Amino acid sequence: MTIENVLLVSGALFAIGAYGAVSRRSLITVIMSLELMFNGVVIAAVGFSRFTPAAELLSGDPLTAEAIRSALTGHVFAIFVTAVAAGEAALAFALVFAMYRATESVEITDASEMKN
């Protein structure tokens, strides 16, 4: 397990999500694929946090608690991305329901106009 392996898994998950986002017709599956892409990105952030040093620890300055804590920047990043993804998922489903009510369909090809 090295940083390269982690990035490989992260890239594979992102690519699978990208394929799903363009190859599926149901909006719900497209949103699922977007969530997979979010997860791929977060794996990369956590992997960097685990395997690469924070710049503050390489600078040679006297060590502070702040510098040690900065080794966890990737984790904080992951939490922010998760929060944004959760808000996005809720809003996206509300939009899908609104579209379903207007057009009786959740197929992406029927979503060519915003007006109902």
Next chain:
Amino acid sequence: MMTIMEVSTLTTIAFWAASAMTLGFAAIVVTQRDVFRAAIALAGSFLGVGILYFILSAEFVGVVQILVYVGAISVLMAFAVMFIQDIASGSRPAQGRLVGAVVAVLIFAALAFTAYNTEWSSMDDITDPVAIAALTEGFVEVGTGDEITILTDVSQGGNDLAIENDGVFVDSTGAIGVMLVRKYMLAFELIGLLLVAALIGGLLLMRDPKSTEEPGPVNGDASV
């Protein structure tokens, strides 16, 4: 002394097993026609990612992943599938499937090429002895202020714990909490604002259009 980068064989096996689980379920999500089965596979994939976080020593992120993704978003997906009736026809593939596959393979090739052809800086580049001690042998206690305590006394149970957790914080959750309310205070507040906006937006979109006509003025001079 263990180096920071060292990873045991068992951890490596667990890593590849969790990766296989994640990617296998993800492949089911994007190929399965039955949307409900895709939602279940999505929960499995999220769980695999959560296990990956634990293997990468990110306990707090792993717990958040399981709470938010496996717990909340998967249930949201299942509800969405059950609410929408004509989902029984399944999720048919769109016309651009071949193009999508080519694009996905190209994205993956570019990312893998970058990952393997970049000189990533390594944890072994750290030369500061205090930092090395903090990240390998020390049972690091980073207080809320600037004080750092490095306990290397075995009698305090510090060393065993530290070797199991080499390269990481023993108390990562506390350190993340301190970072959230200090260095990333503004982003933290903005995330709260974003979630409230998403909540209100979702409620507004989900409202039944028929019930939005409120009893207005009878003469009807003010209506939109």
